[in-house]
Amino acid sequence: MIVLGVESSCDETGLALYDTQRGLLSHALHSQVAMHEEYGGVVPELASRDHIRRAIPLLEQALNKAGMPASAIDAIAYTQGPGLAGALLVGSAIACSLGMALDKPVLGVHHLEGHLLSPLLASEPPEFPFVALLVSGGHTQLMRVDGVGQYELLGETLDDAAGEAFDKSAKLLGLGYPGGPAISRMADFGDPEAYKLPRPMLHSKDLMFSFSGLKTAVLTVVNNNGGAANVCEQDKANIARGFVDAIVDVLTAKCLSALKQTGLKRLVIAGGVGANAQLRASLNAAAKKKHFKVYYPELEFCTDNGAMIAFAGAMRLQINPQAAQRDYSFNV
Ligand code: KG4
Ligand code: ZN
Numbered sequence: 001m002i003v004l005g006v007e008s009s010c011d012e013t014g015l016a017l018y019d020t021q022r023g024l025l026s027h028a029l030h031s032q033v034a035m036h037e038e039y040g041g042v043v044p045e046l047a048s049r050d051h052i053r054r055a056i057p058l059l060e061q062a063l064n065k066a067g068m069p070a071s072a073i074d075a076i077a078y079t080q081g082p083g084l085a086g087a088l089l090v091g092s093a094i095a096c097s098l099g100m101a102l103d104k105p106v107l108g109v110h111h112l113e114g115h116l117l118s119p120l121l122a123s124e125p126p127e128f129p130f131v132a133l134l135v136s137g138g139h140t141q142l143m144r145v146d147g148v149g150q151y152e153l154l155g156e157t158l159d160d161a162a163g164e165a166f167d168k169s170a171k172l173l174g175l176g177y178p179g180g181p182a183i184s185r186m187a188d189f190g191d192p193e194a195y196k197l198p199r200p201m202l203h204s205k206d207l208m209f210s211f212s213g214l215k216t217a218v219l220t221v222v223n224n225n226g227g228a229a230n231v232c233e234q235d236k237a238n239i240a241r242g243f244v245d246a247i248v249d250v251l252t253a254k255c256l257s258a259l260k261q262t263g264l265k266r267l268v269i270a271g272g273v274g275a276n277a278q279l280r281a282s283l284n285a286a287a288k289k290k291h292f293k294v295y296y297p298e299l300e301f302c303t304d305n306g307a308m309i310a311f312a313g314a315m316r317l318q319i320n321p322q323a324a325q326r327d328y329s330f331n332v
Helices: 033-037 044-068 085-102 112-120 160-174 179-187 212-224 233-262 277-292 306-320
Strands: 001-008 012-019 023-031 077-082 106-110 131-135 140-147 150-156 266-270 291-295
Touching: 001 044, 001 085, 001 112, 001 179, 001 306, 023 044, 023 112, 023 306, 033 044, 044 085, 077 085, 077 233, 085 106, 085 179, 106 112, 106 306, 112 131, 112 140, 112 266, 112 306, 131 233, 131 277, 150 233, 160 179, 160 212, 160 233, 179 233, 179 277, 179 291, 212 233, 233 266, 266 277, 277 291
Parallel strands: 001 077, 077 106, 131 266, 266 291
Antiparallel strands: 001 012, 012 023, 131 140, 140 150
């Protein structure tokens, strides 16, 4: 069975073809980052319009790469939510229109399930059950995963998501959008002793997170130094280092607690912040020390993409072929 995946929840348009026999056949992606950069964040209206412009050429690209006609598609999976309403509507309208034109069934996929299952696309995928840390721009969650569709929420953030904290702190340092990768690169040149920032909820004895206080701590340090414009490059790097060390410490500690609580020995990281080099280094070191295995998605599948939606759709269909329907009255 060949499933087309359509992702358009935020600022990436992703189209991909996944074959349940042969694996991922192809994927095509367009990131709108350059377009939103000058506004310092995603402009929803612009995002929707760009998805409209990009989707069909990306579909053609994915089909060409896979060397197959659209008629070979068996089902179409699209991101149903969560995400920007207008952006989601574009993906769902395209998926349903294609479904209608090709007479193929469609199914809506939860964006977070796409992220959660994305490490299974790697060359050495984890076996079930595992603990998953989902760290994206909009969510921070720890989950116990026993199989496709068998998810137990163990803990989540009370306020900002980890990616949001990265982006907002980077903005406070004048590092532009999206800030995650920028603040991470800068942190490498920072002195770890210069700024010790708070580790929120580190000792809360549960699996909940809170990152808004950490962002406020960055704001306070920046203000105490006369504002971002007056902070020299080395001090920016020092603040970045203080921030990254704090957030990585909390994420690592909560992952260890979740493994202890569940008794599981496999940890899976998913979502955009899963691309973070310092987080990976910290988790790899902990895995070695505490004898568990840690799995990541391929770097290109950490952030939003169509492959994870095609894959999640295919997994859902393997369990329940009725999950996709010839009902084209899309909803998001
Ligand atoms: O999963 P994702 O693409 O989108 C959502 O579903 O939210 O995650 C995007 C988030 C952004 O906040 C971005 O700054 C962050 O992931 N991110 C990173 C890195 N790469 C992406 N954060 C830290 N370090 C990175 N290397
Ligand atoms: Zn995402």
